[in-house]
Amino acid sequence: MxxxxxxxxxxxxxxxxxxxxxxxxxxxxxxxxxxxxxxxxxxxxxxxxxxxxxxxxxxxxxxxxxxxxxxxxxxxxxxxxxxxxxxxxxxxxxxxxxxxxxxxxxxxxxxxxxxxxxxxxxxxxxxAVGMPGVTAWYGLTQIINPQAGETVVVSAATGAVGSAYAALAKARGCRVVGIAGGPEKCRYAVEELHFDACIDYREHGDVKAMAKALKEACPKGIDGYFENVGGYILDAALLRTNAFARVAVCGMIAGYDGAPLPLQNPALILINRLKIEGFIVTEHLDVWPQALQELGTLVAQGQLKxxxxxxxxxxxxxxxxxxxxxxxxxxxxxxxxx
Amino acid sequence: MxxxxxxxxxxxxxxxxxxxxxxxxxxxxxxxxxxxxxxxxxxxxxxxxxxxxxxxxxxxxxxxxxxxxxxxxxxxxxxxxxxxxxxxxxxxxxxxxxxxxxxxxxxxxxxxxxxxxxxxxxxxxxxAVGMPGVTAWYGLTQIINPQAGETVVVSAATGAVGSAYAALAKARGCRVVGIAGGPEKCRYAVEELHFDACIDYREHGDVKAMAKALKEACPKGIDGYFENVGGYILDAALLRTNAFARVAVCGMIAGYDGAPLPLQNPALILINRLKIEGFIVTEHLDVWPQALQELGTLVAQGQLKxxxxxxxxxxxxxxxxxxxxxxxxxxxxxxxxx
The missing domain is CATH 3.90.180.10 (Medium-chain alcohol dehydrogenases, catalytic domain)
Known part of the structure; x- marks a missing residue:
């Protein structure tokens, strides 16, 4: 034993x-x-x-x-x-x-x-072919539901969720922009994970700088945003949303003291007619087989590494x-x- | 001439x-x-x-x-x-x-x-049978989409939108709770507009007091919230949402200085798996005939005064x-x- x-x-x-x-x-x-x-x-x-x-x-x-x-x-x-x-x-x-x-x-x-x-x-x-992959799949396909040519963004880009998100979004003909910490991760996101651009949040440490970086990386605005982080990155992403953009909320960190971080400008929900939806992937087991099928195929084809x-x-x-x-x-x- | x-x-x-x-x-x-x-x-x-x-x-x-x-x-x-x-x-x-x-x-x-x-x-x-009525109809039926027995809340309860919202929600078998300013409006909401309860925001001037009042008026929690106001009333309503609650955002005031009022606890979007959606009713002209038909009938039947x-x-x-x-x-x- x-x-x-x-x-x-x-x-x-x-x-x-x-x-x-x-x-x-x-x-x-x-x-x-x-x-x-x-x-x-x-x-x-x-x-x-x-x-x-x-x-x-x-x-x-x-x-x-x-x-x-x-x-x-x-x-x-x-x-x-x-x-x-x-x-x-x-x-x-x-x-x-x-x-x-x-x-x-x-x-x-x-x-x-x-x-x-x-x-x-x-x-x-x-x-990639487990919970994180399905999490990316659910947020992208069931909430953001992007059309080809739209721009979709994800924070924590080189993590398990972010890398699957990039492969799934590229397969749908989107421009996909990541946010990650440090030049090594950002280079990896673009070179290996097929992101069209990746923003180093350490270089853009407040809402104004991040909004400017997003404007450059997303010249046509943001149509879909997958939220793994919260805080000023979410504030900046909302500032760059197009009308009728969709935001899938999967993670939301708290401030250093454990208190919630406020969302600075909720009026953007109305101004840009946003849809913001939180989800927990284990509550949607019915779509897992379909998601795992697509993710497994992307891995087998070498499009998701x-x-x-x-x-x-x-x-x-x-x-x-x-x-x-x-x-x-x-x-x-x-x-x-x- | x-x-x-x-x-x-x-x-x-x-x-x-x-x-x-x-x-x-x-x-x-x-x-x-x-x-x-x-x-x-x-x-x-x-x-x-x-x-x-x-x-x-x-x-x-x-x-x-x-x-x-x-x-x-x-x-x-x-x-x-x-x-x-x-x-x-x-x-x-x-x-x-x-x-x-x-x-x-x-x-x-x-x-x-x-x-x-x-x-x-x-x-x-x-x-009631115009833009404000259709606004209430759109937020209630197309975003909140309540089931009979659910609790739905609206701010600015005795206004044109709020009174239509109450009639539409009662017709769907919901418990409907209003928020309005002053005892006269609150009494009118319950006695004439068929609200099940109405909270006087002047008596509950911060998020803690409003959340407590909402807890009493909504003993089963909030399943749908129609936002006409923003600020601390929205913060309080989100605190009382049930899992999978829907929030229709139709209005959002700014602070006194014109700066946006933050949303204090966006982590609730994830914790309660909320769907928050902003809308402009004039962008959905396809549903106006259906909405005006229902609103006109409610007026003709005396259920919407x-x-x-x-x-x-x-x-x-x-x-x-x-x-x-x-x-x-x-x-x-x-x-x-x-």
């Missing part, structure tokens, strides 16, 4: 999350009951939504309980099975959490899904997660567990 | 609009060319959107040119006609502006429309308009011109 190292949430952040909020513990993996599957995790996904779960405040999801294994997406292989649908060695994706092994009920719909690793590397099912930042070992997960919150990752942040 | 008294925009407001921005002038009505119609205006409509036109800033509509007759909706009767479709005495609605007579091209589509005054008083075509505040004479228009901007009107603000 293998030992299972786990990261649990030990206490909640006062303001900024720190490594001391987490604790590494060890447990034995339990014996399987009938219908259960033991999964050995190869990769753990780290995602910004996890920060919200660490708080005890009202949000769209229940808080992460204290003392329990942190929630998180995982890919791996079946290590032991008492379910006829799964056999040892099957590559699978699930929500195994921040640990090396998980025991899953093979009958529960949607908890564990077998995947095809012929054309798509296993780790991509946590990124996501970058990954990989930390080694479960014990590295907290620091990698804190780095992700500060934008230190470059592409999809993963933890390799084997 | 009758003399035509007119109000022109003489100069633009520095901050608050004042009577000195306007000038009363007189002109002769010109002789009609073939295809033209002379309309004698009975009523002029005063509406908040006119304030935006007085500025020279970017908005969804061109600014009102200086020295020209102020734009505005009018109802009246045909005084002289050189168009076969219109005969003297026909009741008509159009955009005649702040003047006693207008000359209209009878061939231009949509400029002049004959109306039926059998069941609907002529002045109502400027309010709009109140009017009527100023007498074209010379009274500027003061009546400034009063409207300060909420001094009670119901639809009109100027009687005969």
């Amino acid at each position: 293998p030992t299972n190292r786990q990261i649990v949430l030990d206490n909640r952040p006062e303001a900024e999350a720190t490594a001391s909020n987490f604790k590494l513990v060890s447990a034995d993996t339990p014996a399987l009951a009938d219908g259960q599957v033991l999964v050995r995790h190869h990769y753990l996904s780290l995602d910004p939504y996890m920060r919200g779960r660490m708080n005890d405040s009202k949000s769209y999801a229940a808080p992460q309980p204290l003392g329990e294994v942190m929630i998180g997406g995982t890919v791996g292989e079946v290590a032991e099975s008492r379910h006829p649908k799964f056999k040892v060695g099957d590559p699978v994706v699930g929500m195994g959490g921040w640990q090396e092994y998980s025991v899953v009920d093979g009958n529960a719909p949607g908890l564990l899904r077998k995947v095809d690793t012929t054309h798509v590397p296993l780790s991509y099912y946590l990124g 996501p970058r990954e930042t990989i930390a080694q070992g479960i014990e590295a997960a907290p620091e990698a997660f804190l780095g992700l919150l500060k934008g230190k990752n470059f592409g999809k942040q993963l933890v390799k567990l084997i | 009758p003399t035509n008294r007119q109000i022109v925009l003489d100069n633009r407001p520095e901050a608050e609009a004042t009577a000195s921005n306007f000038k009363l002038v007189s002109a002769d009505t010109p002789a009609l060319a073939d295809g033209q119609v002379l309309v004698r205006h009975h009523y002029l409509s005063l509406d908040p959107y006119m304030r935006g036109r007085m500025n020279d800033s970017k908005s969804y509509a061109a600014p009102q040119p200086l020295g020209e007759v102020m734009i505005g909706g009018t109802v009246g009767e045909v005084a002289e006609s050189r168009h076969p479709k219109f005969k003297v005495g026909d009741p008509v609605v159009g955009m005649g502006g702040w003047q006693e007579y207008s000359v209209v091209d009878g061939n231009a589509p949509g400029l002049l429309r004959k109306v039926d005054t059998t069941h609907v008083p002529l002045s109502y075509y400027l309010g 709009p109140r009017e505040t009527i100023a007498q004479g074209i010379e009274a228009a500027p003061e009546a308009f400034l009063g409207l901007l300060k909420g001094k009107n009670f119901g639809k603000q009109l100027v009687k011109l005969i």
Whole structure:
């Protein structure tokens, strides 16, 4: 019976999350009951939504309980099975959490899904062909719904969501403009991810400078904006929107003190007849198969080549997660567990 | 040839609009060319959107040119006609502006429309069965699209838009809650306009007090909000929204100094998966016939009894308009011109 190292949430952040909020513990993996599957995790996904779960405040999801294994997406292989649908060695994706092994009920719909690793590397099912990819797909196709020739923008351009967004938008004939932190990321966005332009927010640190940079990068204005960030970048993007532009809201950071950052000029919603819509991709499971199909095809065709930042070992997960919150990752942040 | 008294925009407001921005002038009505119609205006409509036109800033509509007759909706009767479709005495609605007579091209589509005054008083075509009514209809049915049993809220509840909104929402089986200024308006909203509850914003002058009042008036939360105002009332309404609530943005005041009022907590867009949409009703002329049909029926059946505040004479228009901007009107603000 293998030992299972786990990261649990030990206490909640006062303001900024720190490594001391987490604790590494060890447990034995339990014996399987009938219908259960033991999964050995190869990769753990780290995602910004996890920060919200660490708080005890009202949000769209229940808080992460204290003392329990942190929630998180995982890919791996079946290590032991008492379910006829799964056999040892099957590559699978699930929500195994921040640990090396998980025991899953093979009958529960949607908890564990077998995947095809012929054309798509296993780790991509946590990124481009997983929740982040579907997030980009949903915001772009279901909310922004761009026409060919329109200009669409995304913040956090080189992340897992941003890179999928660029590939999906280019496939629809859009001009796609990214916003990222630092010249290296911006160069990568244009050279490898097919962005038409990428703005370095570190070079444009207030609403006026960002609005000017957006005006140059989007000479015909902005028709669609995918919001991963909030704050002054959102203010600047709204200033450059065309009439009837659509804004998909997927992420919204708070100010340094945890208080919400205001939207400076909501009158633009009326002036430009904007549609602004927030969404949580896990509430739209009906469109996942269609989205995953398109994303898998883009990967297989070489049009979507996501970058990954990989930390080694479960014990590295907290620091990698804190780095992700500060934008230190470059592409999809993963933890390799084997 | 009758003399035509007119109000022109003489100069633009520095901050608050004042009577000195306007000038009363007189002109002769010109002789009609073939295809033209002379309309004698009975009523002029005063509406908040006119304030935006007085500025020279970017908005969804061109600014009102200086020295020209102020734009505005009018109802009246045909005084002289050189168009076969219109005969003297026909009741008509159009955009005649702040003047006693207008000359209209009878061939231009949509400029002049004959109306039926059998069941609907002529002045109502400027309010409940006119642009304000269609505005309420569009926001409620095309953006909020409420289910029976949902709670929908509107600010400026006793105005022309608000009173139509209440009748339309009650017809759809909603709980409808208004926000208005002063106990007299709130009592009227509940007793005459069929609101289930009405909150006096003068008694709840900040976001915390308004959010508390909304919580009491909307025990099941807010599913739809029609925004006529902006500022702290919008902030409070968003705090009380349910998941997947819809916000129709029709009006948005600025701060006292003309600077935009921020939206304090845009993260609620994501947390509650809100859809916020701005609209201008004149951009959706395709739905007007359907909307006017429903509004006319509600009036004829006595379910929509709009109140009017009527100023007498074209010379009274500027003061009546400034009063409207300060909420001094009670119901639809009109100027009687005969």
